[in-house]
Amino acid sequence: MAHLNVKPDPALLKLEAMTKARHRYFRFTGRTARISFIYMAAIPAVFGWVAYKTDGLWDLRAKRKGDTCYEK
Numbered sequence: 132m133a134h135l136n137v138k139p140d141p142a143l144l145k146l147e148a149m150t151k152a153r154h155r156y157f158r159f160t161g162r163t164a165r166i167s168f169i170y171m172a173a174i175p176a177v178f179g180w181v182a183y184k185t186d187g188l189w190d191l192r193a194k195r196k197g198d199t200c201y202e203k
């Protein structure tokens with residue numbers, strides 16, 4: 132197996148260093164607080180509400196052609 136003498140891309144090295152040190156420069160601002168709230172509270176709440184409202188409404192087991200899937 133031949134060893135290639137390829138120089139690493141400086142931009143990729145800079146990106147890697149920035150990614151490793153990202154936690155040092157993070158600040159809670161209004162924007163990051165909103166994004167965090169949306170991902171940690173709003174989206175799970177919406178999915179939970181939809182799951183609660185549609186629980187037991189759909190029965191896809193042992194259905195034949197012409198049978199309805201909606202159980203209400």
